[in-house]
Amino acid sequence: MEKTLILVKPDAFARGLSGEIIARFERKGLKIIAAKHMTVTEDLAKQHYAEHTERPFFGELVSFITSGPIIALVFEGDNAIKAARQVIGATNPLEATTGSIRGDFAIAVGTNMVHGSDSPESGIREAGLFFPEL
Ligand code: DAT
Ligand code: MG
Numbered sequence: 001m002e003k004t005l006i007l008v009k010p011d012a013f014a015r016g017l018s019g020e021i022i023a024r025f026e027r028k029g030l031k032i033i034a035a036k037h038m039t040v041t042e043d044l045a046k047q048h049y050a051e052h053t054e055r056p057f058f059g060e061l062v063s064f065i066t067s068g069p070i071i072a073l074v075f076e077g078d079n080a081i082k083a084a085r086q087v088i089g090a091t092n093p094l095e096a097t098t099g100s101i102r103g104d105f106a107i108a109v110g111t112n113m114v115h116g117s118d119s120p121e122s123g124i125r126e127a128g129l130f131f132p133e134l
Contacts, residue, residue, distance in 0.1 A: 002080035003033070003134075005126035007115035010068035012105070018071050021101055021114060028087050030075035034131045040066050047129055051122075060110060074127045074134060081123055084116045 006025060008018045026032070040048070045062040052058050075084060089100025093112050096103035106112045117123035127134055 001076050001078060002120050003074055003076050003123045003127050004030075004080045004084045004117040005115070005123060005130055006073045006075055006084060007065070008071040008073070009065060009111070009113055009115060010070055011064075011111040012113040013069055013071060015105075017105060017113070022071070022073065024087050024101060025073075025075050025084060028083055030077040030080055030083060032073055033076045034072075034074040034127070034134055036072055036131075037069060038072060039069050042066055044129065048126060057110070064110060065115075072130045074131055081117055081120055085118070088114050088116045 008021050012018060012021055022032075042062060045065045046053075048065070049058065049061050052061060055061075077083060087101060089096030089102035091102075091112065092109045093102040093106035096106075098104060101114050102112050117126050
């Protein structure tokens with residue numbers, strides 16, 4: 001079974017949409033195996049977004065994800081990575097279909113509500129960063 005790290009980002013948490021968002025993954029058939037409320041440190045943010053270090057928006061990524069409380073979760077299930085990314089929608093909310101989290105709740109790519117791992121390997125890596133006990 002695959003694992004995916006899901007982050008309910010600061011924009012979604014501040015808007016009171018955590019429950020709505022988490023419910024969508026559960027309804028899809030994914031199981032929560034870890035969850036916590038936390039604030040991401042700069043060090044953790046940089047490790048989490050390591051693949052984006054060279055991107056021009058890296059600084060904004062780190063400052064946004066550390067800007068306020070989040071909910072971090074690990075969901076498990078068959079094809080959890082693809083299933084969760086379908087629930088989340090395209091990176092740019094203006095390209096995300098209605099019915100997806102980003103399509104329904106967001107407009108800007110910088111504040112797109114949710115993170116979801118993009119491969120089984122990154123699911124394991126990212127889940128381990130946020131939940132070393134797993
Ligand atoms: P995703 O979150 O869909 O996996 P990604 O891994 O390519 O997308 O990028 C990570 C985050 O970086 C994304 O959720 C929002 C931000 N981002 C991506 N492309 C961007 C861009 N062109 N300008 C600003 N922020 C961007
Ligand atoms: Mg990504």
